[in-house]
Amino acid sequence: MICLGIESTAHTFGIGIVDDKCNVLANEKMAFVTEEGGIKPGDAAEFHLKNARGVIESALEKSGKSWNEIDLISFSQGPGLGPCLAVGATAARALSLIHKKPLLGVNHCVAHIEIGKKLCKTKDPLVVYASGANTQIIGYESEKYRVFGETLDTGIGNLLDTFGREMGLGFPAGPKIDKMYFAGKKYIELPYTVKGMDLNFSGLLTAAKLKIGKENEDDLAYSLMHTAFAMLTEVTERALAHTGKKEVLLTGGVGASKALQKMLGEMCGGQKAKFLITPFSVACDNGAMISWQGIVEFTAGKKMELEETRTNQRFRTDQVEVNWL
Numbered sequence: 001m002i003c004l005g006i007e008s009t010a011h012t013f014g015i016g017i018v019d020d021k022c023n024v025l026a027n028e029k030m031a032f033v034t035e036e037g038g039i040k041p042g043d044a045a046e047f048h049l050k051n052a053r054g055v056i057e058s059a060l061e062k063s064g065k066s067w068n069e070i071d072l073i074s075f076s077q078g079p080g081l082g083p084c085l086a087v088g089a090t091a092a093r094a095l096s097l098i099h100k101k102p103l104l105g106v107n108h109c110v111a112h113i114e115i116g117k118k119l120c121k122t123k124d125p126l127v128v129y130a131s132g133a134n135t136q137i138i139g140y141e142s143e144k145y146r147v148f149g150e151t152l153d154t155g156i157g158n159l160l161d162t163f164g165r166e167m168g169l170g171f172p173a174g175p176k177i178d179k180m181y182f183a184g185k186k187y188i189e190l191p192y193t194v195k196g197m198d199l200n201f202s203g204l205l206t207a208a209k210l211k212i213g214k215e216n217e218d219d220l221a222y223s224l225m226h227t228a229f230a231m232l233t234e235v236t237e238r239a240l241a242h243t244g245k246k247e248v249l250l251t252g253g254v255g256a257s258k259a260l261q262k263m264l265g266e267m268c269g270g271q272k273a274k275f276l277i278t279p280f281s282v283a284c285d286n287g288a289m290i291s292w293q294g295i296v297e298f299t300a301g302k303k304m305e306l307e308e309t310r311t312n313q314r315f316r317t318d319q320v321e322v323n324w325l
Helices: 041-063 082-099 108-120 156-166 174-181 202-210 217-243 258-271 287-299
Strands: 002-007 012-019 024-031 072-078 103-107 126-130 135-141 144-150 247-251 274-277
Touching (some): 002 082, 012 287, 024 287, 041 082, 072 082, 072 108, 072 287, 082 103, 103 287, 108 126, 108 135, 126 217, 144 217, 156 174, 156 202, 156 217, 174 258, 202 217, 217 258, 247 258
Parallel strands (some): 002 072, 072 103, 126 247, 247 274
Antiparallel strands (some): 002 012, 126 135
16 A cells, blocks of 8 residues: 655645655655744645645655555645645645545654654554643553643743744744753753643743843743743653553654753663654654554555545544554
């Protein structure tokens, strides 16, 4: 089986073509970026509309496959930005009808988990899912991916991007701040807010913004990241003790942060847990993970009628019935 998957939850429009062995035949994408300011959903959706055809054609060419060889089309059904999700879903429906292929909408967050598990060869890890809009500590239990802890306000990636915007770094700012982290020399005290198993980043962001121009930029970036990542690591360590799992899998776009990898890796070493990092090519938003998730769910017997393919901006990880494990 070969699946073409469409990712369009936020700034990335991606097309992945993957077979049932999880061989990635193509993983093409284009990302909406700005020199200043953040992501406006309408602008990102317009960017996706303009670039969708080119990305689809590029992926098919890269894979060496024709439409006759594609068996399934999958797409990100949510969560995400409404206008962006609509572009991907509309493209998926049109391609399904034109080429007479079955269609399947999948949960974006679960797709991050499953491709990470497959490529890291792990079956039952505690998952740290850290991205722009999402920050969750997740584990499989009783046919659901249970959320043991999560952000109560903004995702950790949005925290970094918003702070970076205030510093004039453009969008996305996370990779730039990650480099600044290792240049920082002094820790500046900032609010550290953990509520039970959940996280709150708004106070941290406000306090850091107020210090822009008053503190060394590298020191401030280091302090913001160190505080946020320490909060996430604390909750992960507690979830690891609670679940008794022996492996921790890091996934999501913020999972590419060397600073976060270092902190979580040290924690896992202390807890004698194996630390796994989803390969960079599929850690950030991409079509290959959507393709693989489509294959996983379709093989397990999931089918969808056209009217069931409506997008859901608030499609939670723990709403998905996991019948493939």
